[in-house]
Amino acid sequence: MQLTVPRLGDDEIVLRPPVPGDVDAITEACQDPEIPRWTRVPSPYTRAHAVEFVERSARTWDQGTDAPFVIVDAERGALLGAIGVHRFGGEDGGPEVGYWIEREARGRGVATRALRLVAAWACHELGVRLLLQADVRNTASRRVAEKARFHFVGEAKAPPGCGDCETMAVYELSP
Secondary structure: OOOOOEEEOOEEEEEEEEOOOHHHHHHHOOOOOHHHOOOOOOOOOOHHEEEEEEEHHHHHHHHOOOOEEEEEEEOOOOOOEEEEEEEOOOOHHHOOOEEOHHHHOOOOOOHHHHHHHHHHHHHHHOOOOEEEEEEEEOOOHHHHHHHHHOOOEEEEEOOOOOOOEEEEEEEOOOO
16 A cells, blocks of 8 residues: 555644654653553563664555554644554454553543544545454543544454453444
8 A cells, every 4th residue: 555644633733653853752651561551562662662663664654554653742742652553454454553642641632632633544535444452451542442433343352462451342443
């Protein structure tokens, strides 16, 4: 799939591909144990992981396989989290959206805003159906999915590398 980086944002947040200048902020944010607990983010998370994430992000944008973004504050430019659409080729049931939010940015609607922006782009501009999986115990992420109008479709075994997740709530959004 040919991907052109879209302009995604609103009055509060901007989504853009990660750049080398984000490495330190990503490394710092991913020290929060809640991020690897619910995601595939490695633990312990090192600066080398952040460098690889930024480099891989550029490659996957170019290849059209994934669309990773960082979420930044629209006014200050501070990192608030990351969100991405992965597996545009449909492998493992994709494309699937995943995200994490920096500790101080949680509870402010950042995840819901970012998810709505990414979902509108992927579903309406690219015409793809999106999956979202959240650990059944992760009530915050499940609320975000529902607020972004994803529909619960069932449960599935957690994918390898997903923290201490066992059973995932599966959500879907169609174009």
